[in-house]
Amino acid sequence: MTVYAVGDIQGCYDELQTLLTKVAFNAEKDELWCVGDLVNRGPKSLETLLFLYEMRHCVKLVLGNHDLHLIACFYDHDRLKKHDTIQDIIHSKQGTTLINWLRQQPLVYFDPVRCIAMVHAGIPPLWTLEDSLMRSAEVEKALQSDKEIGKFLKNMYSNDAVNWHESLKGQERLRVITNYLTRMRFCKLDGTIEFNSKEGIDSAPSGYMPWFEVPHRKMEGQDILFGHWAALEGRCNEPHVYALDTGCVWGSCLTMIDVETKQMYSTNCTAIKGK
Numbered sequence: 001m002t003v004y005a006v007g008d009i010q011g012c013y014d015e016l017q018t019l020l021t022k023v024a025f026n027a028e029k030d031e032l033w034c035v036g037d038l039v040n041r042g043p044k045s046l047e048t049l050l051f052l053y054e055m056r057h058c059v060k061l062v063l064g065n066h067d068l069h070l071i072a073c074f075y076d077h078d079r080l081k082k083h084d085t086i087q088d089i090i091h092s093k094q095g096t097t098l099i100n101w102l103r104q105q106p107l108v109y110f111d112p113v114r115c116i117a118m119v120h121a122g123i124p125p126l127w128t129l130e131d132s133l134m135r136s137a138e139v140e141k142a143l144q145s146d147k148e149i150g151k152f153l154k155n156m157y158s159n160d161a162v163n164w165h166e167s168l169k170g171q172e173r174l175r176v177i178t179n180y181l182t183r184m185r186f187c188k189l190d191g192t193i194e195f196n197s198k199e200g201i202d203s204a205p206s207g208y209m210p211w212f213e214v215p216h217r218k219m220e221g222q223d224i225l226f227g228h229w230a231a232l233e234g235r236c237n238e239p240h241v242y243a244l245d246t247g248c249v250w251g252s253c254l255t256m257i258d259v260e261t262k263q264m265y266s267t268n269c270t271a272i273k274g275k
């Protein structure tokens, strides 16, 4: 059995199929892990989600910001933006099934056998693995609750929720956890994050650094797979941290890693012209 983890697919279904063929993926024996952002911006979001759902017996995934946005748009079509490419999911006959499946997925996944954590954006430097799993579970509970989900999605969007405090409560607490786990790139020594800088490591605003370069990070030395940050082009130069978003949806390539040997496989984007 081989476990492969794939970077942000974002509806790049054809490239996903090319990669699975390249590694001779066998759904009877192998596992496919996804670091989130399965959909949006790319051309075949519905096909991607249906395919992963059909393979759910061998798929493990964490939710990314675009997946959360899909869930929010499903319940409130007014949230759809001009450039979103998720309308076909929302209007599909299988929409409810797919959204209900996504609602059961975590923001942080940890494999205790292989000692590997998977998250969309990153693990906040001040959080241990246990902190991350517990706080992820708070958001998961809201997503899974028919009573809570509406309030959570309505309050989720914010560029101001940038500071974690254990004393945070209610929707503000959930919003900050969501921002850390699904949107973080750069942060300050005290853990403050910001959302304007999206280019490479060299574009850090003054006082900020990539989350994985913060000194004395609590999860230093532990394997972490993450996506979200396309401009890294798969390079983060931090031992045990694996950047898997190689910007397929921006015209670059889709990347997969064998989580045990750490061998990387890539395929060039075929459908989208580079930015």
Ligand SMILES: Nc1ncnc2c1ncn2[C@@H]1O[C@H](COP(=O)(O)OP(=O)(O)OP(=O)(O)OP(=O)(O)OC[C@H]2O[C@@H](n3cnc4c(N)ncnc43)[C@H](O)[C@@H]2O)[C@@H](O)[C@H]1O
Binding pocket: 037, 065, 066, 068, 069, 156, 157, 158, 159, 178, 179, 198, 199, 200, 228, 229, 230, 231, 232, 233, 247, 250, 252, 275
């Ligand atoms: N809690 C919450 N609060 C607010 N919004 C929420 C939310 N939860 C979900 N959302 C939703 O999240 C979605 C995205 O929001 P955006 O605000 O557009 O977020 P983003 O950081 O641009 O995210 P993305 O995931 O697309 O990042 P990527 O690195 O690929 O791309 C980023 C940039 O990298 C650039 N880039 C890509 N490849 C590059 C390269 N090789 N070199 C340099 N730059 C590159 C691209 O030009 C691009 O601008 C929206 O729909 C929003 O509504």
